[in-house]
Amino acid sequence: MTKERIAIGLEGSANKLGVGIIRHSEGQPAEILANIRHTYITPAGEGFLPRDTAAHHRRFVVQLIKEALKKSGLKPKNVDCICFTQGPGMGAPLQSVVIAARTLSLMWNKPLVGVNHCVGHIEMGREITGATNPVVLYVSGGNTQVIAYSHRRYRIFGETLDIAVGNCLDRFARTLMISNAPSPGYNIEQMAKQGRNYVSLPYTVKGMDVSLSGILAYIDGVANEMAAGKVLTAENGDRITREDLCFSIQETVFGMLVEITERAMAHVGSDQVLVVGGVGCNERLQDMMGIMAKARGGAVYATDERFCIDNGIMIAHAGLLAYETGFRTDLVQSACTQRFRTDEVYVAWRND
Template sequence: MYCLGLEGSANKLGVGITTPEGDILANIRVTYNAPTGQGFLPQEVAKHHRDQILPLIHRALDIAKLQMQQITIIAYTRGPGMGGPLAAVALVAKTLALMFKIPLVPVNHCVAHIEMGRLATKIDNPIVLYASGGNTQIIAYSQRYYRIFGEALDIAVGNCLDRFARDAKIPNDPAPGLNIELNARKWAAKYEIPPLIEDIPVAVKGMDISCSGLNSWLKAYLDKEVFVIVNEEERQEKVNQLCYSLQEYLFAALIEITERAAAHLGIKDFICVGGVGCNERLQEMLGQMAAERGGRVGGMDERYCIDNGAMISWCGWLQYNGGITVEPGEANVSQRWRTDQIEAKWRTD
């Protein structure tokens, strides 16, 4: 039995194939990258997905040594995400389900991240720090649902980093967040205690975080303190320092609200998921906090932390076993489909 999982909620298009036992037979993806200084537009990403999805499915089937007729179920990302890319991938999922008479399963993107984290790390009941370009949430399971204990009130942490990268002229290839992390490492490697740019305003409001004002502050700082530097090497050094400082302040705020949720629930184990979740500095800070509480962190690399098809495929099995399917003609997408709206029928209290 095999599940074909299709992910395309943002700029990454992924195809994965898994078994009901959690064996990952294929997990490949391609990424749409906008030019430096620009963000990606929904219509451009949708076209990218339409052009790439069929060759990617063929590659995944070849890797798994399977034919389409051997697929048992098809799972696709219903949401949340960008409307155009979601619709482009959903259309292919519906068409394949009709052509080959295969059951179709709509998957929540956020829940899929959590379940892939639980599968990959073998941590059964963690506090989840979910940080990506589209979502920032502190999550824990309770009474058949994944409850959100804190989240971004405006823009997600990953979106904040992406906007800063555009303003700072940091390349989008292979990923703006990764390039920020690499710049920060260069700055940190030069000092035993790296000097910070102080007073970066990260707003923590109760259990939530706000980032929109942070981007305005960063843009003003770049214009006033960085772009006025004529020497290119000195200007890059200042950018590196700003990358390091931004990570330290922003990630510290995330760890703060994550620890509050852990203290409230009495849970000591953590996983970090989403594109920002594979940032090594964020995982290091989370690990330090977990160690102080006598717990552990299940860290993942980019194979399963960043948007991928295997997480949709695996979550497809869980939802299928819980009786969650949809007729192809009724399948749709939702740009706003919250994590706490999905009943986790596959979990027991």
């Protein structure tokens, strides 16, 4: 008889609330039984505040859990463990989801498994793409890291020194008053496709790390000048447009990310790149990374929006991998944390 394990995963570290249910069967690929998500969207020009985001999660979490159980055709008795994002992330939204996970654990009499958000992204990306031992570029609204696995840890080779790439793009979208639906980063990507003229921006790579706050401040200044009526022209005489600015910020920050990722590949001798996190859905980033990887005789691996953007299934999958090694999170140790480093996690399920 094939040994099966089933986990439900709850994710709510930012403005996406996700609930996923996954089945692991010995010797078989993971089976996704449900992957439900609801996003808190604010008006153009506004970000999402922790308090309001937490209220959104509290409002919808029970509904999403019920939908996930219905879609999977399972009952609580079929679930082996309750997995939840323990960090990193925004404190109030994380706390809302942690409370939901604790409640399920007590109601269903099932063990808790706290999951590192980044490790969830990595393990889901590896499962979906089949990447074996890649250098990982983790790019999202709150995180920017270049990572490689070694000796049961995901080691951080480089990262942002200030703001994350997703936060940089989101904040620039607010400056341009771009819609937050479905996401500001997606809308910048679509506008960038219409851009034709590159506006020179600061390029700040410091060893294996990047700095993005100066780039954001500079391009915000350019955008504000344009909004005030100043006409800016490119070298060819064309008038600079909002689309050109979106194109330019993408080309600059993505070029920086490609550079540090290639350096990490050279250091560890890998020919695979796995791009994870919400910004990993960006087609231009995937294209630029693919060009670099191909030149090195390698390949880039990425997933679509179902798995790139924060979701519950990645938490269920990573949590179940840990659960199968005997890992449990006691109720008294289930507090969430805004700072949970990727390299703090002992990756007991890998021995390569």
